[in-house]
Amino acid sequence: MIILACSVITLGALFYIFYAPRVIVTGVTKTRLAYLQERKEAVYENLRDLNFENQAGKFSAPDYQSLRASLEQEAGSILAEIARLENAAAEAATQSPKGGRF
Template sequence: MDLSAVLPALILVAVCFAYVFWPQPLTAPTVEKSRLDYLRERKDSIYENLRDLNFENKAGKYPEADFLAQRNALESEAAAVVEEMDSLGG
């Protein structure tokens, strides 16, 4: 084996290893979420689930009883979230 052929390969492997595993600085500072931020995200998620449920019901994927039960559960959860948001001032 010729050392002149192995040395560039070892350097390349070392550089690739350093590039992949070198610790990177955080690009964005982490922000603490408030309870109100969490509730806003939860409300958006519930509304999206309601839209999906209505779409799937119109496509005939759910029996009427299951659709009504799931819709009522999501609507009551949304009401609880909105009520808590109102109590927090959001």
């Protein structure tokens, strides 16, 4: 009885691991572009927080302007790099043999 129970447990585990129907999901390697999109969202979130806190009366006007300017500068840099990477990707697609046929 003990041997039977142990055999059933082992066979069940092996069947699940090696034979049960499966769909293999492969992940894609995360690109710098995807990372920059995340950073952009984070900076936009920071801008929204800053604006909300300013409306709540937490900052003096010069503080608010200065903080907002630096966040906008950061967002601008990220957007610029996103645009550069997207242009480079588009150019690469155009120059590839597949793209050349169009």
